[in-house]
Amino acid sequence: MLTNEQKIALVDAMGKKLFRAVPTKVLASVMGLSSMSAIARKVGASIWLFRHHVEVGNVPPPSFQLGRRWFYTTSETASIVREWENGSYRSPMWSAETIAEMKALYASGLTQWDIAEKFSCTQSTVSRLLKGRKYSRA
Numbered sequence: 001m002l003t004n005e006q007k008i009a010l011v012d013a014m015g016k017k018l019f020r021a022v023p024t025k026v027l028a029s030v031m032g033l034s035s036m037s038a039i040a041r042k043v044g045a046s047i048w049l050f051r052h053h054v055e056v057g058n059v060p061p062p063s064f065q066l067g068r069r070w071f072y073t074t075s076e077t078a079s080i081v082r083e084w085e086n087g088s089y090r091s092p093m094w095s096a097e098t099i100a101e102m103k104a105l106y107a108s109g110l111t112q113w114d115i116a117e118k119f120s121c122t123q124s125t126v127s128r129l130l131k132g133r134k135y136s137r138a
Helices: 004-021 024-031 036-043 047-055 074-085 096-107 112-119 123-130
Strands: 064-066 069-071
Touching: 024 064, 024 069, 036 047, 036 074, 096 112, 096 123, 112 123
Parallel strands: none
Antiparallel strands: 064 069
16 A cells, blocks of 8 residues: 555656546555445444534544545554544434433423523524434444
């Protein structure tokens, strides 16, 4: 496998004309790079969920650029897949005790907005939890 420096040197050595003649996906495949969508498929997530995690800073952004597209190196891909499978990038599950406390507060007259503020979440999350809709995990 090529190091990042070798990959950059390869792209520079190819020149712009040859670089444009070879499709980016082919170059990425030969160089052992992975796109966001490829990693999302590996971990069983949608591209939109994966991009969300990149945007909020849970997953590091890609570090290697080919043309206009950004890619992850082999070591970055392995690290992201390992962390994803360990559950490091998932949101915390709501415990039954926490949900029961939310329901009790709501029954006592607190608004969903107040409950959301107390538990540092959104009003829509409180609404879903009060209605018995939990977040499913694959």
